[in-house]
Amino acid sequence: MEEKDVVNLIRKHLDGTATKFEEEKLDSWYNQTNEQGLLWPYQDEAEEEDAKKRIFEAIQSKYKQVNTPVKRLIAPLMYKLAAASILLIGIFYGIAQLWKYQKPSNAGEMVTVVTKRGEHKKILLADGSLIWLSSESHLTFRKLFKAATRDIEFEGEAFFDIAKDKAHPFIVHTGTTTTRVLGTSFNITAYKANRHITLSLLTGKVAFSTAGAQKFVVPGQMIIYDKASWLMTVKKLPDTQLITARRDGLYEYRNVRVEDVVNDVSRNFNAHIQLAGSVKNRLFYGRVKPGETVEQFLQKLAKVVDARLIKVDDGFILTEGGVHD
Template sequence: MDYIELLEKYMQGLTTPEEEKALLDWIQHDGDARSTISAFYEKRWKETPDTGVSAELQYKMLMNIKQNICQHEIENQSAAGRKIVWMNVMKYAAAILATMVVSVFSAYYFYSSESDVKNFVVYADKGQRSNLVLPDGTKVWLNSDSKLEYDNTYGVKERKIRLTGEAYFEVAKDKEHRFLVSTGLMDVEALGTAFNVQSYPNEDEITTTLLEGKVKISTPGQEAILLPNQQACFGKSSNGLSVIEVENAKYSNSWTKGEFAFNGATLEEIAKELSRMYNMEIKFDSDEIKEYNFSGVIRNNSLINVLEIISLTSPVVYEVVNDSIILDKQK
């Protein structure tokens, strides 16, 4: 089998599932596959017209960008929902694919033939999670129903990304280039630290929880400095920013390990998170149970098992109806 020809087809999005499986088997079992792929994409890199991006940044993007897509098992759900989109990055698509792990074949790549790099956009659909390494070595875990964007100026003067949804960051230290996460209404600035940001469009509150280091929070007309085990909360409707102490800041990124951690969360809040995580609509037949509170950590469970745990620890029953879950008060 001509694997170079398959790589060419894969770059054009023309491979069949059988051909992608053949590529995957080749990478997993042929000791020379990685060097062959590296040489192939290095050649493509050199043959593609210059993008105008600095040589230093090109090198970082070639050597450091990795996309490690976490396959999250979901009952009766297809993994085809995850999309990773790079716009106008023909040249960089080759570099990125050269450093990808073997799970790359569950992703989709879209690019144009234009040489100017504008945006890198990473999506994690409902029921999916993704993780990646940015050009500077910063590690990012992207939660379900979330989007992360950055452009070709990343790392030139500053390291700026835009986030919709939730992500956990382990920021590479670089005192000369500030690291900035923008959610639209809250900006989080760090030099080298670990923190979790949650900013979903359909929720009123934006939160940043600090695990290590120090971050600066900026919202319209307000600023705050976070220390470890503190959380900043910004209310969209109230336009108010507050900082609180949290006992278990480490639980804020439990989702990166496939865990659900709740500390006094209402059932309504839990249902929203489960809906995103498992890509299932969850409805309530009783408004009363929405305010029930739960605390604890649930590890590596299917949606049904999570609901069983909830029903065993509270007067709540559930019913699966088509593609929805109905929650009601136990009679």
């Protein structure tokens, strides 16, 4: 449903002129938006209904502010545009700020979000921050941020778009490391099984620290932390678009070891892929095209790195035996 149709239905709902069919249509739009968009940590249907009621009350309040004698002097067309704009702002502002109106008794409640193999989730935090959680990841945070800092516990891979709040720094805890930000966007890869933790920064500034040592990262840079040696290395990002592409489900690899590529594809596309021989150490340059199946991608990978792809009952095997082996 287009935005203008949503606005029209909401106005009818607020005016009390909506038909039963229109009320059902508006309710259906709300539920579909909730399911397809952000992840909301509702405990039960009653809490969700209460949240929805607050959104509409906020919109109604803004609508009434527009509908004053002074505003009626505005030309009809301009009035409609102004009302529509404020209603839309009310919708999205209400959604973004929703958790700030939760009952104080829930302030300390912890929320845990886990993604399975091949699963991805988009999460809205109480402060308006957004997190794109990749496969096999684990995120724990408070339902409401009431302390001096906004702390979360994280493992896996995620893209963070953090709302600015200078008075309350946002801190990501990943095992023995912490990433401290005020308002910025970045990607962290911190799987427990991986030897390295990697942070790639797009906007803002972050402080990455561990074991008493700290390094600052600026936009266009990445930091690689070796968990075995405790070494932190800051490098220039080869291309920031690769980071936002991953956030949007597009995967590109530039001179990446086949073993790392296979692990990444296996995790994000829920595929079982085995490696044999020296293939794992060869370098791959390519990407997963939109709509491409895992098998199609692996056939391309095998051709590029001069390997042989074998399809088995439970997945695939990449082994030596290419044209030049």
